[in-house]
Amino acid sequence: MTKLTRRILVTALALAAGSAMAQDIKPRLIRFGYGLAEASNQGRAVKLFAEQLAAASGGKMKLRAIGGAALGPDTQMQQALIGGAQEMMVGSTATLVGIVKEMALWDTPFLINNAKEADALLDGPIGEKVKAKLEEKGLVGLVYWENGFRNLTNNKRAVARLEDLDGIKLRVMQNNVFLDSFKSLGANAVPLPFSELFSALETKAVDGQENPYNTILSSKFYEVQKYLTVTNHVYSPWIVLVSKKYWDGLSKDERAALQKAAVAAREFERKDTRDEAAKALTDLKAKGMQINELSPAEAGRMRDRLTRVNASIAANVGMDLWNETQAELGRLRAR
Ligand code: TK8
Structure with a gap:
């Protein structure tokens, strides 16, 4: 090893150790419920979410994916999140309307014409505004995923x-x-x-x-x-939700890891869903x-x-x- 490569290696190791230490992340186990089968666009995206979360948290934040509505239908899981008995889920925005009336916007027939409009509207200021309404009801919305055109x-x-x-x-x-x-x-x-x-x-x-x-x-x-x-x-969206009670107990770094994984999974999920829908x-x-x-x-x-x-x-x-x-x-x- 030359002097230079050794110095580079030592610096890289110090940086990696430093950033891992600087990260305020504790071992966490997250129960993440969803309604569809494991072999579905929803199941595949939850799996990717788990991998991304492990990567973003140095392996400390673990996700236990529970599919097939084994934790109950969407509405039951929403209540479990609000009460703090379950940490996370993904499900339809449509089943949230009883909690946040503004979610009904996404149920408007023929509101959205194509995928491009969907992404721009949901990820833009309107989507953010609707999502933000969840917090006062005990839920935190991370990102919208695609359920799709019905x-x-x-x-x-x-x-x-x-x-x-x-x-x-x-x-x-x-x-x-x-x-x-x-x-x-x-x-x-x-x-x-x-x-x-x-x-x-x-x-x-x-x-x-x-x-x-x-x-x-x-x-x-x-x-x-x-x-x-x-x-x-x-066009039906899905939304990735976190219990507000749980979220409030997380550090800034833990929240950042969750958000990062949710966005990565969203990008994967939308592409996967569209590819599958096309054929x-x-x-x-x-x-x-x-x-x-x-x-x-x-x-x-x-x-x-x-x-x-x-x-x-x-x-x-x-x-x-x-x-x-x-x-x-x-x-x-x-x-
Ligand atoms: C899955 C549901 C599903 C929705 C429905 O839990 O209920 O028809 O389209 O995706 O949220």
């Missing part, structure tokens, strides 16, 4: 016209916007937690549901659903689903009906937030 499946008939939805018993998330949206389309909308959905479809307690392609695949809904209609009726229709066809697109005229009729709920969403989230969102989308679209 599409309709059912077991009764191919939905080609608005009238085809008449009387279809359709599971929706536990959220009034979704309930009203699908009632206004003529469906018999029934709110159910996601964890009960597969068996409700299997036993024909409900005829259909709506979720992104990724979830229709990873939750094997194709086994119990015949028809898929491409509706893209709303999902081929996969779902191969699994035997019958897929149809709507004619422009019928898509327009559905859109008109669905956007009838917009006025009440605007009133619920507040006109200021609604108008700011429209202005921000206008700016994004003019770029």
